[in-house]
Amino acid sequence: MRKYTNILVIAEPKKDVQIALKRALDIAKFNPKATITYLRVVYDFSYDLLILNKVKEKPIHEDIEQTHIDHLNQIIEEYRAQENSEATIVPKVVENRDVGEAVIDEMRAGNYDLIIKAANRHGLLDSIIFTPIDWFILRHAEIPVIIAKNNDxxxxxxxxxxxxxxxxxxxxxxxxxxxxxxxxxxxxxxxxxxxxxxxxxxxxxxxxxxxxxxxxxxxxxxxxxxxxxxxxxxxxxxxxxxxxxxxxxxxxxxxxxxxxxxxxxxxxxxxxxxxxxxxxxxxxxxxxxxxxxxxxxxxxxxxxxxxxxxxxxxx
The missing domain is CATH 3.40.50.12370 (Rossmann fold)
Incomplete structure (x- = not known):
């Protein structure tokens, strides 16, 4: 029977506790060969100011991406220490205005067999006016999705x-x-x-x-x-x-x-x-x-x- 070996984890930059990463490390304890991709979707509105200036665009993109990679690595090391884990975790940053769309694109591009995202509370109006990120992922994912809660x-x-x-x-x-x-x-x-x-x-x-x-x-x-x-x-x-x-x-x-x-x-x-x-x-x-x-x-x-x-x- 197969195990989850290639896990896509969605980073939650505004949250103090990275529930999805913690859950991925829980699963990795049972499968040491698992690889966790820790995905951060970003979009800096300064990109819009650089559309007409291609010379400056690439260096600024690289600088912003490296800043986010460094931050992800800090979080990874912190949770490795907390969970006493030696799991393979790969930080990744992609640029996209739409987090849900970026996650689905990454899922299709990689050979993933599981997506993990922390649960977000949302009200009735969210379902009528627009589709929240977790709802979008649930509807379009082509692999199993875990919506993780903050429990052990x-x-x-x-x-x-x-x-x-x-x-x-x-x-x-x-x-x-x-x-x-x-x-x-x-x-x-x-x-x-x-x-x-x-x-x-x-x-x-x-x-x-x-x-x-x-x-x-x-x-x-x-x-x-x-x-x-x-x-x-x-x-x-x-x-x-x-x-x-x-x-x-x-x-x-x-x-x-x-x-x-x-x-x-x-x-x-x-x-x-x-x-x-x-x-x-x-x-x-x-x-x-x-x-x-x-x-x-x-x-x-x-x-x-x-x-x-x-x-x-x-x-």
Whole structure:
């Protein structure tokens, strides 16, 4: 089973604690061969003043880049000392006005197998007016993304995998997330739990049917979800005692169960919506990112599709 060997970490220049770098070092403890690229995206508005002066432009660009590289190296040495780590960390600076776009470009240019970014809190208006950096990365990344929270990773603990059986397309996503969870569980010695929500959409017209019982309908929906989850768990050798299902919407059920089991990492799929549809509908992984006190490990459809193609090529 593969390990994460080439990790892209996004630097957070305005934050005192570099959560993403710390998490990458946590993972590197379990894989000494891992290489961490510590990426800083910069844009100095003095660049705009140099457009007409090509002679001065290159030296100033190089000077600004070296200043940021020196700062990254200071942070790297500080965290190496804190974590007592000898991991390979490569500082990198790229110029771009758009951090999200720069991260995706770097991901495509390098042979990375994991992106780590610290969680940012954002309000309702952010989702309607513009797409925050972490939302953009979740939607466009072609590899797994960890949105890291400020908590300690320890050997053992619980990993939650959020499964969905409502559409056939989601079955591939369930398997892909479980595979990633198995990599993480083997790496950290953790236990895998499955989480599923059973939303009950009761047609209004059914309330007019004589002798119709809403309670029986809700129970039937819950039993159907349990049946599918247990079948999936049995197939992949996961004990039923680690299967959790509750009636309700995913953005309510998932945070509640994660709190109950004290999950340290939560794996969830993303539909990868963008534009106006994303503002109105949203993605579950984006709706719960602030409600879970655990790292959010996200696989979108692009990442799942590419991983499946890689598996076929390996065969």
């Amino acid at each position: 990773w320890q050997t053992g603990g619980n990993i939650a995998v959020c499964v969905d059986f409502t559409l056939n397309d989601h079955l591939q996503s369930n398997v892909a997330m479980l595979r990633e969870a198995q990599v993480l569980a083997k790496t950290t010695g953790s236990r895998i739990h499955l989480i599923n929500s059973a939303p009950v959409y009761m047609p209004t017209v059914m309330l007019e049917v004589p002798h119709y019982s809403p309670d029986l309908y809700e129970q039937g929906v819950l039993e159907e979800h349990k049946s599918r989850m247990y079948e999936f768990a049995d197939k992949h050798h996961i004990d039923r005692e680690y299967c959790h299902i509750e009636e309700g919407m995913p953005d309510d059920v998932i945070p509640s169960i994660c709190e109950q089991i004290n999950a340290k990492a939560v794996l969830i799929g993303s539909a990868g919506r963008s534009g106006f549809a994303a503002a109105l509908i949203g993605n579950t992984c984006e709706e719960i990112v602030d409600d879970i006190d655990a790292d959010l490990f996200v696989l979108n459809r692009k990442a799942i599709k590419l991983e499946k193609e890689k598996e076929k090529n390996r065969e």
